[in-house]
Amino acid sequence: MNVAAPSTVTSSEGALDAPKLGQRDFDTLAQLIESHAGIRMPPTKRTMVEGRLRRRLRQHGMTSYAEYCRFLFKDGGLDEELSHLIDAITTNKTEFFREPKHFDFLVSHTLPDMLSRNIGTHRPMNFWSAGSSIGAEAYTLAMILSDQQVVYPDFRFHILGTDVCTTVLQTARKAIYPEEMAEPIPHDMRRRYLMRSRNRQAATIRMAPEVRVLTDFRQLNFMDEAYKLRERQDVVFCRNVIIYFDNVVRTAVLSRICECIAPGGYLFMGHSETITGIRLPLRQVAPTVHIRT
Numbered sequence: 250m251n252v253a254a255p256s257t258v259t260s261s262e263g264a265l266d267a268p269k270l271g272q273r274d275f276d277t278l279a280q281l282i283e284s285h286a287g288i289r290m291p292p293t294k295r296t297m298v299e300g301r302l303r304r305r306l307r308q309h310g311m312t313s314y315a316e317y318c319r320f321l322f323k324d325g326g327l328d329e330e331l332s333h334l335i336d337a338i339t340t341n342k343t344e345f346f347r348e349p350k351h352f353d354f355l356v357s358h359t360l361p362d363m364l365s366r367n368i369g370t371h372r373p374m375n376f377w378s379a380g381s382s383i384g385a386e387a388y389t390l391a392m393i394l395s396d397q398q399v400v401y402p403d404f405r406f407h408i409l410g411t412d413v414c415t416t417v418l419q420t421a422r423k424a425i426y427p428e429e430m431a432e433p434i435p436h437d438m439r440r441r442y443l444m445r446s447r448n449r450q451a452a453t454i455r456m457a458p459e460v461r462v463l464t465d466f467r468q469l470n471f472m473d474e475a476y477k478l479r480e481r482q483d484v485v486f487c488r489n490v491i492i493y494f495d496n497v498v499r500t501a502v503l504s505r506i507c508e509c510i511a512p513g514g515y516l517f518m519g520h521s522e523t524i525t526g527i528r529l530p531l532r533q534v535a536p537t538v539h540i541r542t
Contacts, residue, residue, distance in 0.1 A: 268306065268313045270299035270314045271315065272295070275292075277318055277322070278318070278334075279298070281321075281331075282338055286413055286472060287493070288493045301337045301338055302314070302338075305317065305330070336417075339414045342489075343383055343385045344433060345433045347385070347386065347488075348520055351486070351488070351537075351538070352390075352393055355390075355393065355517075356397065359484060360397060363483060364401055368483055369405060370403045370405070374404070374405065374406040374407075374483045374484065375406070375407055375409070375481070376409070376485075377408075377410075377482040377485045377486070377509070378390065378408065378409070378410040378411070379411055379471075379485055379487040380411070380412060380490035381412050381417075381418075382414070384410055384417075384420065384422075387408050387409075388464065389434075390408050390486070391408055391460045391464055392441075392442045392460060395441075395459070395463070396438070406463070407465070408463055408465070409466075409478070410465070411466070411467055411469035412466075412469070413468065413470045418466045421464075426453065426454055426455070427452065427453060427454075428445075428453055428454050429452075431443060442457050442460050443456065444456075471490070471494075471505075472498075474505075475505065476509050482511065483510075483514045483515070484515045484517070485509070485510055485515070485516045487516065487517070488518055488519035488522070488537075489522070490519070491503065491518070492519065492521060492522055499527070500527050507530055507531065510541040512541055512542070513541060514541045515534075515541075516531060516538070517537065517538055523537075524539070
């Protein structure tokens with residue numbers, strides 16, 4: 250593979266400024282990111298990639314992106330570095346109770362429907378937060394579903410959160426967040442399910458143990474040929490994920506997700522996402538909410 254010469258910029262005073270990502274190195278990295286994670290990196294993303302990978306250069310004591318590419322593709326560093334590269338590139342915007350109408354629909358329609366079919370009583374109801382990031386969506390589900398156990402005393406459930414990024418999964422397992430992230434959580438839920446740090450200067454909260462025990466987190470790459478989940482899922486939240494994929498990858502990912510959903514199970518997608526034009530075993534029951542046929 251041809252690798253461009255190191256590209257840096259020197260100021261008028263002669264000091265070395267931050268390295269710049271050349272087009273050839275960007276194209277090489279973009280191809281790697283798309284092939285491994287399915288995330289498109291058009292030319293407009295070059296500055297973003299440059300900024301996010303600068304820390305990796307510092308970590309390795311490198312002075313150019315060309316040197317980084319040599320490390321990846323010629324010096325055998327790809328295996329050990331790939332997960333760090335993907336962690337740096339992936340966008341992990343998340344918050345508690347994001348797109349709240351989905352949770353309203355879950356409580357008012359999905360749960361009564363599933364429980365009427367004895368799903369969640371004869372066996373635990375399986376929930377999957379696909380693209381779970383730091384765990385805010387999974388823990389939102391855990392709080393809401395825990396409240397529903399007052400209404401349905403026999404109701405049992407389990408939540409799986411997956412993401413390609415190992416760094417965010419570590420955060421999800423620790424379940425410690427900045428205090429301001431708790432703002433969207435209703436006050437009564439905050440009292441029941443959140444713990445404040447004993448160090449008042451830390452300004453952090455942590456999910457209570459009874460919530461954490463309801464969730465598992467593990468790595469899953471949407472580009473894998475099959476998603477090896479132990480059981481079929483009854484409710485899948487895959488929101489604001491497929492917007493990063495092109496049509497071919499989007500179709501393949503959604504098809505594999507559908508294979509993991511039990512017949513009659515629900516798929517919740519982001520409000521900006523659509524399956525129009527894609528043949529899938531799904532029937533729409535509400536905006537961006539579908540049932541597996």
